[in-house]
Amino acid sequence: MADPGTGRKPSDYRGQNKATWCPGCGDYGVLTALYRAFARHDLDPARLVIVSGIGCSGRLPEFVGSYGLHGVHGRVLPTAMGVKLANPELTVIAVGGDGDGFAIGGGHVPHAVRRNVDITYVVMDNNIYSLTKGQPSPTTPQGMEAVKVSPSLPKMAPGGVHELPLNPLALVLAYGGSFVARGFASQPQQLSDLIAQGIAHRGFAFVHALSPCVTYYDTRELWRESVAPLAEEWDAGDRMRALQLALLAVPQPEVRPAYDEVVGSVHPVPEEERSQAFRTLLESFA
Ligand SMILES: Cc1ncc(C[n+]2csc(CCOP(=O)(O)OP(=O)(O)O)c2C)c(N)n1
Ligand code: SF4
């Protein structure tokens, strides 16, 4: 890791805009961790670019005194890779949420991993779509009903989430990720160590940051109780062991019922009605 040159401090990376997330939001911890990692590498803010998608997490570049690009929902990875390939002298950090990265942007993840462009991707995972007020995301636990936004609105997933949650760590490990780590926003020192290592890594570095949303799905206590450091003697080169651990973190039932067995046939359409709808559609092209 580079020795401090000009001796920049974490506070030197603050932007002009004050962060406006809800008090207690995990994203503050991720921002603090990033400031510390930048200072650790004494990065020149004029050669630092933060690229984000859309979401509460996507607002992060506004709060850093560097170059930033608050881009399109789900397109953080192609944009960040493009910035880096166009000017390899830049340090490029991609940030975004679990929805941004693993729903609309999910198709980009395997290709970013296998391409191994030298960027660091920090996913701020709160297990929910927060900016749009609490719909389930691909990492929302199964069964979760998602929040009731206000007394006058229904729950976002009144029947509960039927799908199994995605497992970001296992996915990136399985795709061949060359640097894969997980940290917790409430432990910004450890998270900043991981981000700093990701920046130092030559290639695509994936940092999964557990970052609770205190407003729509407060996982602070759950994660505080369940996060644990890796064993001292952990071998960072042992992909199979890492994959095993990642898979254990999102348990899968032995037998999985098919979707229709869980949900039931919600909208059975009688045969005659289906044929008629098809004929009407075809005739509209005549
Ligand atoms: C193309 C497009 N589709 C949908 C949206 C609406 N939208 C904005 S943010 C968001 C999800 C945000 O969730 P996440 O990525 O987890 O970020 P968070 O707010 O939780 O940090 C959605 C669906 C959009 N802005 N653009
Ligand atoms: S809604 Fe949730 S994710 Fe968004 S700023 Fe508030 S606490 Fe953070």
Ligand SMILES: [Mg+2]
């Ligand atoms: Mg989210």
